[in-house]
Amino acid sequence: MQRSVIRDLRENIPYYAALHTGYVKNRLFLAITHILRYHTAQINIKNRPFMTQHTASQPIGIFDSGIGGLTVAHAIVKHLPNENIVYFGDTAHLPYGDKSTAAIQAYSVKIADMLLQQHCKLILIACSSASAAAYELVKEYIGDKAIVMNVIDPTVHFMRDSYPQKHIGLIGTRQTVNSNIYKKKFDALNADIKLTSLATNLLASAIEEFGNSKAIDGLLHEYLSHHSLQEVDALVLACTHYPIIKEKITHFYNNKIEIIDPSDIVAHTVKKCLEQENLLNIDGKGTKHFYVSDYTESFASGTKLFFNEEVTLKHYPLWE
Secondary structure, three states: OHHHHHHHHHHHHHHHHHOOOHHHHHHHHHHHHHHHHHHHHHHHHHHOOOOOOOOOOOOEEEEEOOOOHHHHHHHHHHHOOOOOEEEEEOHHHOOHHHOOHHHHHHHHHHHHHHHHHOOOOEEEEOOHHHHHHHHHHHHHHHOOOOEEEEOHHHHHHHHHHHOOOOEEEEEEOHHHHHHOHHHHHHHHOOOOOEEEEEEOOHHHHHHHHHOOOHHHHHHHHHHHOOHHHOOOOEEEEOOOOHHHHHHHHHHHOOOOOEEEOHHHHHHHHHHHHHHHOOOOOOOOOOOEEEEEOOOOHHHHHHHHHHHOOOOOEEEOOOOO
């Protein structure tokens, strides 16, 4: 009964959401999320004694709403060349930064289920907005079936260790900034860091559309000129799209402050986790499989640019 309820919700979320818009739609997503959370907890409690056994050859699953997560996937391929990668870009719903928390949670749970079907040993939420909104729910849903990681925790620990008593600026989507997730995690770690956050919500969409071209220079200058970011010691790129334009951001600050790109930080953390779990793939061929919920030219060109090779995108109709 519990499994059938969850299966029905997973398969019909887009249909239910299509019935309503605005406030009603958001409340509907929230209701679905609460039901998923309850039944997920029941199933995990029931199955908890049966620990899933993983092997090093199983792939790492990575997902984001679009090309932003490719910055993290590229770093993982660079630092863990033998790992097999399964990447899902939910291009039908990009960007996540302007979606409600309930909607992001519903998307993330369904994508996580798809990655479980691909037998992933580790699922990485390579999106700051989804990491803030859905990490705990996805982790609860996955249970012991796979390791679940996000891009926020490794960055927070790095900043705590590297920038004590410093003033750190942060730019991210409205979803990430409004969640106040970084400040909450700093407080939980008793990190002596002053944090100033600015929502730069249009940047992710602009990067999806224009990449690293001059077309986004004006928008970027408008955001970075904000008075709150003028006295910082370092700037965190709290959206996985932003490393694509890191060079422009560095140029704006005339190389006077450090720009913190979470990609390599997250990759090192993933490697350390796999080593601790004896799941590091040292003999693999490093295969890469890319799935999208909707084909876009920007994603197709982005994958070729990041990995310098011809990439076959597979349309996975997750929402049909």
